[in-house]
Amino acid sequence: MALAKRIIPCLDVKDGRCVKGVNFQNLVDAGDIVELATRYSEQGADELVFLDITASYDKRETEQSWVRSVAEVLNIPFTVGGGISSEKQVELLLKQGADKVSVNSAAIRNPELITRIAKEFGSQCVVVAIDAKREDKPFGTYRAGDWQLYVQGGRKPVGMELMSWAKQAEELGAGEILFTSMDHDGTNNGFAIEQYDRLSNSLSIPIIASGGAGSAQHIVELFQNSGADAALAAGIFHRGEVTIAQVKQLMINAGIYARF
Amino acid sequence: MKVTIIDYGAGNIFSVQSALRRLGVEPILTDDKATLFTADKIILPGVGEAAYAMEQLRKRDLVEFIPTLTQPLMGICLGMQLLCNHTDEGNVECLGIIPTNVKRFPSDAGVKIPHVGWNSISGVTSPIMEGVESGSYLYFVHSYYAELCEWSIAECNYALPFAAALGKDNFYGCQFHPEKSALVGEKILDNFLKLTI
Numbered sequence: 426m427a428l429a430k431r432i433i434p435c436l437d438v439k440d441g442r443c444v445k446g447v448n449f450q451n452l453v454d455a456g457d458i459v460e461l462a463t464r465y466s467e468q469g470a471d472e473l474v475f476l477d478i479t480a481s482y483d484k485r486e487t488e489q490s491w492v493r494s495v496a497e498v499l500n501i502p503f504t505v506g507g508g509i510s511s512e513k514q515v516e517l518l519l520k521q522g523a524d525k526v527s528v529n530s531a532a533i534r535n536p537e538l539i540t541r542i543a544k545e546f547g548s549q550c551v552v553v554a555i556d557a558k559r560e561d562k563p564f565g566t567y568r569a570g571d572w573q574l575y576v577q578g579g580r581k582p583v584g585m586e587l588m589s590w591a592k593q594a595e596e597l598g599a600g601e602i603l604f605t606s607m608d609h610d611g612t613n614n615g616f617a618i619e620q621y622d623r624l625s626n627s628l629s630i631p632i633i634a635s636g637g638a639g640s641a642q643h644i645v646e647l648f649q650n651s652g653a654d655a656a657l658a659a660g661i662f663h664r665g666e667v668t669i670a671q672v673k674q675l676m677i678n679a680g681i682y683a684r685f
Numbered sequence: 686m687k688v689t690i691i692d693y694g695a696g697n698i699f700s701v702q703s704a705l706r707r708l709g710v711e712p713i714l715t716d717d718k719a720t721l722f723t724a725d726k727i728i729l730p731g732v733g734e735a736a737y738a739m740e741q742l743r744k745r746d747l748v749e750f751i752p753t754l755t756q757p758l759m760g761i762c763l764g765m766q767l768l769c770n771h772t773d774e775g776n777v778e779c780l781g782i783i784p785t786n787v788k789r790f791p792s793d794a795g796v797k798i799p800h801v802g803w804n805s806i807s808g809v810t811s812p813i814m815e816g817v818e819s820g821s822y823l824y825f826v827h828s829y830y831a832e833l834c835e836w837s838i839a840e841c842n843y844a845l846p847f848a849a850a851l852g853k854d855n856f857y858g859c860q861f862h863p864e865k866s867a868l869v870g871e872k873i874l875d876n877f878l879k880l881t882i
Contacts (some may be wrong), residue, residue: 428803500703629797
């Protein structure tokens, strides 16, 4: 039996509230984190991702109390990210109810972190989140058209390339890759399908697609045209444009396996 | 009813606590042998790496103690694997309660590792699985699996068939996370809490 393709609503959290932006900018309030988590859990979400989006920029750790308040209402898997840079923080987050952690900037600065977390908590606990955009000009040793990594909530380019970093992350012990296309994030125009197909063909760990879901059909198209294992979306669910159950119904109609 | 969760620094205790609270039980977190000895139900949670987890149990002098317990005990995920004889993860001897071994999913089987997500179970037997139909979906997240054996009480298939749950005497194990498996998982935890020996 094939695994169900996962639908994962995402809470981008700033100052304890869920926010939503376009291309990582112009953040607007999208609701109370506990209310949203409860709603998605009841609607049949397969997992919830919580990203403390300013932790890294503010140079602070992921806010534990926000994590705990969400974990208390969830009966589905819970992934937490934002500002995680040590095994000690991972341990604290697991104690607050997280099941997995997502690392981004700190893993780029210090790739060994991935290995250390995997060693202590298991590779299935480590999601490596990658934010990248397609560059029109060459960067570092890479060509125009390659995808460059950004850190600090999409503010800072780091001169590294998507595919090579994703492969390195897998070798270091990452359990999953959560790739957000900054070009697609918040645009509601669909996912960066080609990149997810390249990633899933090149890596043997699950790929979570993020950025660009504007309709249930976009999610269906992602699964029909790439090997992505999960679709992460925020805006369409926060705004109530579509429910998770509606997405799953459309997936099942299209012959894509979904848990109902 | 006194329900205890063995606290040995292996993470994810909060989720199990929350799930038990939803079932009306306030669990006691402890690594104290006297408290465990007098408990009605015991849960051995586990997230992480097997060799590290065994080391944590050993530090608390629990490796010889756990197999002597006589009340219902449920190992969850890594906690289930630790009930077995041996695991390839870190190549360590486990608690030796349920005679089967833990292997890594083959990397050449064309499936992604870890096995992460919602998968269905079959071959369901045992009181703790009462009311859970074959074909039910549960949440798994693991890279290692316990081999099918005489003590399998539910099977799952991912690259190969493996034990989704084990049961021997008063010892039970779930490879999936009942505390993260929505209503089906809650049913299994509830069945476990209602066991009488």
